[in-house]
Amino acid sequence: xxxxxxxxxxxxxxxxxxxxxxxxxxxxxxxxxxxxxxxxxxxxxxxxxxxxxxxxxxxxxxxxxxxxxxxxxxxxxxxxxxxxxxxxxxxxxxxxxxxxxxxxxxxxxxxxxxxxxxxxxxxxxxx
Numbered sequence: 001x002x003x004x005x006x007x008x009x010x011x012x013x014x015x016x017x018x019x020x021x022x023x024x025x026x027x028x029x030x031x032x033x034x035x036x037x038x039x040x041x042x043x044x045x046x047x048x049x050x051x052x053x054x055x056x057x058x059x060x061x062x063x064x065x066x067x068x069x070x071x072x073x074x075x076x077x078x079x080x081x082x083x084x085x086x087x088x089x090x091x092x093x094x095x096x097x098x099x100x101x102x103x104x105x106x107x108x109x110x111x112x113x114x115x116x117x118x119x120x121x122x123x124x125x126x127x
Contacts, residue, residue, distance in 0.1 A: 034110070034123025036061070044110050044123035048103040056099045059110035061121050064092040068117075072096050074110045086112070103127070 034042030
């Protein structure tokens with residue numbers, strides 16, 4: 001319970017503009033916590049950019065272990081839009097971003113799997 005509370009505080013700090021993880025949320029952005037099978041934390045942010053007619057999705061995982069490789073997949077309304085690997089930085093975090101056409105009507109499901117531990121993280125958000 002305390003860990004989840006602390007994770008919530010850390011998530012709020014990220015939204016307010018800390019340098020790590022998902023960038024600050026803009027008006028209209030949706031930020032949702034993810035679920036991980038181990039001790040890592042995951043988040044997804046969906047940001048419609050109406051003026052540009054695009055939606056930006058950002059998925060981040062904080063494993064707290066540097067130089068770990070994860071396989072990452074992001075789907076938009078069931079279609080795979082990202083399928084790649086990501087490596088954690090010196091703080092043990094990674095972030096994957098993608099811009100997709102259309103400012104509305106998206107449902108994103110992001111999943112990541114650690115190649116070292118097999119831990120999985122999933123996060124879902126709609127605009």
